[in-house]
Each structure stands twice: as structure tokens, then as C-alpha cells.
Amino acid sequence: MKKNAITFLLILFASFAFGQNASDQKKPKPNLPGIFLIDLGVNQGIGKPSSFNQGFWGSRTVNVYYQYPIRIARSKFSFNPGIGLSLERWKFKDGATLIDTVELVSFPNGAAAANQVEQYNLLSPTRIYPDYADKSMLITNYFEIPIEFRFDTKPEDIGRSFNFALGGRVGYLFDAFTKVKYDDRGEVVKVKYKLNHGVNPFRYGVYTRIGLGSISVFGFLNLSELFEANKGPMGTTMNSYTVGISVNGF
Secondary structure: OHHHHHHHHHHHHHHHHHHHHHHHHHOOOOOOOOEEEEEEEEEEEEOOOOOOOEOOOOOEEEEEEEEOOEEOOOOOEEEEEEEEEEEEEEEEHHHOEEEEOOOOOOOHHHOOHHHOOOOEEEEOHHHOOOOOEEEEEEEEEEEEEEEEEEEEOOHHHHHHOEEEEEEEEEEEEEEEEEEEEEEEOOEEEEEEEEOOOOEOOEEEEEEEEEEEOOEEEEEEEEOOOOEOOOOOHHHOOOEEEEEEEEEEEO
16 A cells, blocks of 8 residues: 555656646746846955954855846957845954944033044944853945946857956945844843944945856955944044955856
């Protein structure tokens, strides 16, 4: 009885799989006129203050873009405008987190505080949380418009082509928050504090990409400052760069 039931299930599964394959063959595959691109990279600060002590692997970026290639005449060059999201993480060592130092000082009636410039410094989380943090990071998410010029050795078969791209992108910060994880009397607590924390709402930079087929390496240099003037740790004017791997589907 059990053997017959197993045989019946195998026949049923094979029939279903065959039917699915036949159905898939009849359905035309969608042909989207563009490229979906995913970047996976790590971030580093340029000219960062000594307090900006970041972790390497935890400071990472994931970019998701859609690009529309426009062939330039019959050459091997194309102009590729696009749109997408850039999701960045900045992980801090020693559990430090961004704290508005103005709010740590008590002013009568708030009169003096109104004349102070907000500045978010990396301080021990015990200033606002009950214990040291096991994990602390700043998350910055951008809506971006990348524009690039690309060279392909085989424009008619870019899936097997050597390629090189040079371009720039502008971004708008649509979400930012700090994330802290700490232990409170044996219980793990995770806190997300949604606030810009002095991060520059607009950014712009240049990038390059070189690869073969659907795999390439890329580098991005953020020409704008990460934080607004005098609002970052120790009033920093730091920039940043990202390097990593790109994967695209044609």
C-alpha cells in the first residue's frame, strides 16, 4: 500500500513537472529593454576623525539599479541613464553611537540651546542607554540617479563582452537611523532611532566599473561630505568611498 502510494506521487510529480515545462515553453519570456544591476561593496571614510572608528565588514553597501542603455550610433559605446536605491551601513567599533551633544546639556527654558548648533558625536551608548552596546551602526538609504558611459567589446553580445564604464550619480537621503543592540540585565534589546543625525540629505559622486559579462568590480567616490557642515562627529568634513562587486542581468 505504501509502495503504491509513493509510486502514484512520483507519477503525479513527473506529470506536473512536464506540464510546467511545456507551459513555460509556450509562454514567451519577457524582454525588458534594460539592465538590472546589483552592487555589493564595503565603505570607508576619507579624512574621518579619530572617533569615527568603523568596522570593516559591517560598513557595507547594497545598490540596486535599473539602467536603460542607449547605443551611440553603431559604435561600441553606450549612454546608460538609470534609477535605483543605495543602502549603506556604517558599523562602529567599541559600541559607540551618534548622540546629539547639545541635548546632553541642560539649558534653562531651552533659551541657550536654541543658539547651539546640533552636532552628533560618537559617544558611549551609556549616555542614553543603560549598558554598553554589542552592536552599533548608522544606516543611510538613498534614492539615486546614476548616469554612465559604457564601452563593450561585443555590443551585440554584452553577456560575454569585456566592459568598462565611467559615470556619476546623485542621491537623495530618504531614510536614516542608528541601530543599537545591547544587553539589559540578560535581555537583548535592539533600538532603532530614526533621525538624520546630521547626515547630508544630498550627495553626488563619480564611479567606475570594469568586468567581463555579468560580473565586474566597481569603485565609487563620494565627492560630497557625508555630514552637513559642523553636524558630524567633531565637526568632520569627511568624504567616503565604496569598492565591491557588481552583478547585472541582461
